[in-house]
Amino acid sequence: MNKPNSSKATKGGKAGPKVRKKYNHKTIEAKWQEYWATKKTFVASDTSKKPKKFILVEFPYPSGYGLHMGHLRPYTAGDVYSKFMRLKGFETVFPMGWDAFGLPAENFAIKHGVHPEVSTKKNVANAKKQLQSWGMSFDWSREVNTTDPDYYKWTQWIFLQLYKAGLAYEATGLINWCPKDKTGLANEEVQGGVCERCGSAVEKKELRQWYLRITNYAEKLLAGLRHLPEWPEPVKLQQENWIGKSLGAEIDFHIAETHEKLKVFTTRPDTLFGVTFMVVAPEHPVIKSLSSRIHNIKEVNEYIDTALQRTEIERGADDKEKTGVRLEGIHAILPGDEAREIPIFVADYVLFGYGTGAIMAVPANDERDGAFAKKYHLPVIQVIDDNGKLINSREFNGEDFEAAKKSITARFGKGKIQYKLRDWVFSRQRYWGEPIPIIHCEQCGVVPVPEKDLPVVLPKVKKYLPTGTGESPLAGIESWVNTKCPKCKKSAKRETNTMPQWAGSSWYWLRYTDPKNKKIFADKKRLQRWTPVDIYFGGMEHTTLHLLYSRFWNQVLHDQKLVPASEPYDKRVPHGIVLGPDGDKMSKSKGNVVDPAVISKQWGSDTMRMYMLFLGPHGSQVAWNDQGIIGVRRFLERVWVWVNQNNVKRPASSVKVAHDVEKALHKLVDKVGKDIESFSFNTTISAMMQFISEVKELPASKEQLRRFLIVLFPFASHIAEELNHIIGGKKSLQNEQWPEVNKRLLKEDLVDFIVQINGKVREKIQLPPDATQEQAESIVLNLQKIKDTLEGRQMVRKIFVPGRLLNLVVKL
Numbered sequence: 001m002n003k004p005n006s007s008k009a010t011k012g013g014k015a016g017p018k019v020r021k022k023y024n025h026k027t028i029e030a031k032w033q034e035y036w037a038t039k040k041t042f043v044a045s046d047t048s049k050k051p052k053k054f055i056l057v058e059f060p061y062p063s064g065y066g067l068h069m070g071h072l073r074p075y076t077a078g079d080v081y082s083k084f085m086r087l088k089g090f091e092t093v094f095p096m097g098w099d100a101f102g103l104p105a106e107n108f109a110i111k112h113g114v115h116p117e118v119s120t121k122k123n124v125a126n127a128k129k130q131l132q133s134w135g136m137s138f139d140w141s142r143e144v145n146t147t148d149p150d151y152y153k154w155t156q157w158i159f160l161q162l163y164k165a166g167l168a169y170e171a172t173g174l175i176n177w178c179p180k181d182k183t184g185l186a187n188e189e190v191q192g193g194v195c196e197r198c199g200s201a202v203e204k205k206e207l208r209q210w211y212l213r214i215t216n217y218a219e220k221l222l223a224g225l226r227h228l229p230e231w232p233e234p235v236k237l238q239q240e241n242w243i244g245k246s247l248g249a250e251i252d253f254h255i256a257e258t259h260e261k262l263k264v265f266t267t268r269p270d271t272l273f274g275v276t277f278m279v280v281a282p283e284h285p286v287i288k289s290l291s292s293r294i295h296n297i298k299e300v301n302e303y304i305d306t307a308l309q310r311t312e313i314e315r316g317a318d319d320k321e322k323t324g325v326r327l328e329g330i331h332a333i334l335p336g337d338e339a340r341e342i343p344i345f346v347a348d349y350v351l352f353g354y355g356t357g358a359i360m361a362v363p364a365n366d367e368r369d370g371a372f373a374k375k376y377h378l379p380v381i382q383v384i385d386d387n388g389k390l391i392n393s394r395e396f397n398g399e400d401f402e403a404a405k406k407s408i409t410a411r412f413g414k415g416k417i418q419y420k421l422r423d424w425v426f427s428r429q430r431y432w433g434e435p436i437p438i439i440h441c442e443q444c445g446v447v448p449v450p451e452k453d454l455p456v457v458l459p460k461v462k463k464y465l466p467t468g469t470g471e472s473p474l475a476g477i478e479s480w481v482n483t484k485c486p487k488c489k490k491s492a493k494r495e496t497n498t499m500p501q502w503a504g505s506s507w508y509w510l511r512y513t514d515p516k517n518k519k520i521f522a523d524k525k526r527l528q529r530w531t532p533v534d535i536y537f538g539g540m541e542h543t544t545l546h547l548l549y550s551r552f553w554n555q556v557l558h559d560q561k562l563v564p565a566s567e568p569y570d571k572r573v574p575h576g577i578v579l580g581p582d583g584d585k586m587s588k589s590k591g592n593v594v595d596p597a598v599i600s601k602q603w604g605s606d607t608m609r610m611y612m613l614f615l616g617p618h619g620s621q622v623a624w625n626d627q628g629i630i631g632v633r634r635f636l637e638r639v640w641v642w643v644n645q646n647n648v649k650r651p652a653s654s655v656k657v658a659h660d661v662e663k664a665l666h667k668l669v670d671k672v673g674k675d676i677e678s679f680s681f682n683t684t685i686s687a688m689m690q691f692i693s694e695v696k697e698l699p700a701s702k703e704q705l706r707r708f709l710i711v712l713f714p715f716a717s718h719i720a721e722e723l724n725h726i727i728g729g730k731k732s733l734q735n736e737q738w739p740e741v742n743k744r745l746l747k748e749d750l751v752d753f754i755v756q757i758n759g760k761v762r763e764k765i766q767l768p769p770d771a772t773q774e775q776a777e778s779i780v781l782n783l784q785k786i787k788d789t790l791e792g793r794q795m796v797r798k799i800f801v802p803g804r805l806l807n808l809v810v811k812l
Contacts, residue, residue, distance in 0.1 A: 055081055
C-alpha cells in the first residue's frame with residue numbers, strides 16, 4: 001500500500017507538498033467563527049422556497065456565572081440537528097435570545113450590589129461570547145431580549161389581549177409567598193413545599209394579585225396533548241397529572257339550623273350513604289361565619305393557626321398522621337336522609353385551594369378516611385358489596401355502583417368536571433420585570449393602558465430591593481405611579497406589581513419569526529411560514545412551568561386568530577442532566593462544577609462538543625469525566641493527519657483500496673444520518689471513530705475527503721471547515737449537500753454463516769449475504785469436519801436461513 005510521505009523528494013528530485021502543521025484549535029476556531037459571522041452563514045431566509053425547519057432551544061437567563069454544561073448539552077444537540085437539516089436541503093431557522101427579566105437576574109444583581117440593568121447587560125454579552133466560541137449556528141439576526149422595551153411592548157400587548165378576553169383578572173387571595181425572595185409564586189413554582197428557585201420554605205399570604213385564567217383552558221390543554229404524538233409520554237403524563245382532570249359530582253350538604261351549606265366534589269357519588277363525617281380545610285370560610293355556634297372555637301382557632309404554618313406539601317403528605325378537631329355545636333345533614341347528623345371536622349390535610357375545600361368522608365371506601373375514623377371513633381358503613389352492588393343506600397340498594405353514580409348525582413347534585421390546575425398567579429412584588437399595563441382609577445376602576453401607549457417602560461431607579469410589604473419597589477416611585485386615567489382623564493395610579501419571569505418566555509419563539517417588527521408582535525405571513533416549531537430541545541424540569549404556560553398563551557392567540565397553529569411545538573426532545581465527575585449534581589459548594597469555558601480553551605470547542613454528545617444517549621443522565629475527553633481529542637488529531645496526508649499528491653491507489661474507503665464512507669453517511677434523525681448523537685461519534693480506525697492507513701480521493709468532512713461538519717464544524725479549505729474547498733461546508741447513499745455499497749461482502757448439525761454449532765464460515773441454499777450446501781457439505789460428522793448418518797432435512805445459517809438434521 002502506498003502511503004504519502006511529504007518529507008521525501010519526488011522522483012523528479014523536487015520536494016513534495018508538506019503535511020500541514022499540528023492541529024491548533026485556538027487559531028482554527030477563532031478564524032471560522034469570524035468567517036461565519038462575516039458571511040452570515042447561518043442566517044435563515046424568510047422568502048426561501050425550500051421547505052422549512054424551525055429548531056428551537058430554550059433561551060437562557062444570563063447568569064453572571066456564565067453558561068454551564070446544562071446549556072451545552074441541548075444547544076449542541078440542537079446545533080448538530082440544525083446543521084444537518086440545512087445540509088439536507090431545508091431552510092432552517094435556529095434562533096437565540098435572552099430570558100433576562102425575573103428573579104434569577106435580579107437576585108444576582110442584589111447579591112453583587114449592582115443594578116439589574118447593568119449586570120444583565122454584562123451577563124448577556126458574556127453568554128453570547130460563550131455561545132459564539134462554541135461554534136453554534138444561531139441566527140443572530142433574530143436575537144431577542146425580554147428586557148428590551150421593543151420586545152416587552154408585545155408581552156404587555158398580549159397581556160391586554162388576555163385581559164380583554166376575560167382571561168386576566170385581579171383578586172385578593174391566599175398565595176404562595178417566598179420569604180427570601182419576598183414575592184408571590186405560582187403553584188408551579190413551588191416544588192415539595194419550597195421555592196423552586198431559592199429552596200426556601202413557602203408560606204401562605206393574603207395579597208392583591210393578578211391572575212390568568214389558565215383553568216379556562218384546562219380541557220384544551222389536555223386535548224392538545226393527544227395531538228402531539230412526537231412528544232415523550234413522560235412529558236405529556238406530567239402535564240396531564242398537573243392539570244388533574246376528575247369526573248364526578250358536586251353535592252350540597254346543608255348545615256343544620258343555618259342557611260349555610262358545604263359544597264363538596266366527589267368522584268364517588270355512589271358512596272353518598274356511606275358518609276359518616278365531613279372535613280373542611282382550615283381556611284374554609286364556614287368556620288368564620290359560624291364561629292358563634294362552634295362551642296370549641298378557641299381550640300379550633302389554635303389548631304388552624306398551627307395548620308397554616310405548615311406547607312401544603314407537609315399537610316397532604318401520605319405518610320403524615322392525619323389530625324383534626326371536631327366543630328362542636330354544628331353538624332351537616334346527609335342528603336336523602338335528614339335524620340342522620342354528620343359531624344364536621346377541621347383538618348389540615350384538606351386544602352382550600354383544591355376542590356371546594358370540603359370533603360365528604362366515606363371510611364369504608366377510602367383508606368385515609370378509614371384511618372381518620374378509627375382515630376376519632378367514628379362509624380364505618382359499608383355501601384358497596386363484593387359484587388359492586390349498593391347496600392345500605394335506601395332506594396338505591398341493588399344498583400350497580402357505576403349506574404348509581406349517575407342516579408345519585410341526578411337526585412342529589414349535578415355532574416361536574418374538576419381540575420387540579422389553579423389559575424396562574426401572574427404578578428410579582430419585585431422590580432425587575434415587565435410592568436403590568438394597567439391603571440387604577442377611583443372613578444373608572446381597573447383600566448387597561450391604551451395599546452398606543454405601549455410599552456409601559458420600566459423606570460430606572462436607585463432602590464430596587466424587594467420591600468417584603470406585599471408591594472413592589474415601583475410603588476415608592478410617585479413620579480411614575482401617579483398618572484392620568486385614559487378614560488376620565490382624572491388622577492389615577494399605575495399598577496406597581498410586575499410580571500413573572502415566565503411572561504417573556506411564553507411567546508418568544510413567535511417573535512423569532514419577525515423580531516424587528518414595530519407594528520405587530522409578528523407578521524402573519526412569517527408566522528405561517530415558520531410555525532409551529534418543528535423540534536424543541538429542552539429540559540424535563542420545565543414541563544409544568546414554561547411548557548404549560550407557553551402552550552396556554554399560544555392556544556389563546558390561536559383562538560383569537562393571531563397565530564396559525566394551536567400547539568406551538570410539534571416535537572419535544574428532552575435531555576438528561578450532566579453530573580459532575582463525582583457522579584453528583586454539579587454544585588459550587590461541592591466543588592464539582594465543570595466550566596465549559598475552561599474545557600473549550602484547553603481542548604477546543606470541537607472536542608468539547610463531540611465529547612458532550614459522546615457521553616451517552618441524549619435523554620439519559622450522564623457524568624462528565626475529564627479523562628474521557630482525551631480520546632475525542634485524539635480522534636480529531638487522527639482526522640487532521642489523515643486528511644492532510646491524503647491532500648499530498650501521490651500515485652493512484654488500487655481499485656480495491658478506493659472501493660474499501662468508498663464502502664466504509666457510504667456506511668458512515670447512512671449511519672450518521674439515521675442517528676441524527678433519531679437524536680442518537682453518542683452513536684454517531686462512535687461511528688466516526690470506527691471509520692477513521694478503518695481508513696487511517698488508506699489513501700482517499702479529495703472527493704471522498706470532502707464527503708467525510710460534510711459528515712463531520714455538524715459535530716466538529718471548525719476543524720471540518722479548515723480541512724475542507726486545505727483540500728481546496730471554496731465555500732463553507734454548510735452550503736454543501738448531505739451525501740447520497742448508495743445502498744448497494746451498504747451490503748456486506750461476506751457475513752458470518754453458521755453451520756449446525758441437529759441444532760448444535762459445528763462450523764462457522766463466511767459467505768456472501770445473498771448466497772442461495774444450493775450455493776451454501778455446495779460449500780458446507782465439502783467441509784472435512786462436516787463430512788466426518790455426517791459419515792454413516794441419514795439426512796432427514798435441511799433448514800436454511802439466508803445469510804445466517806444452515807442446520808442439517810440427521811438421525812442419531
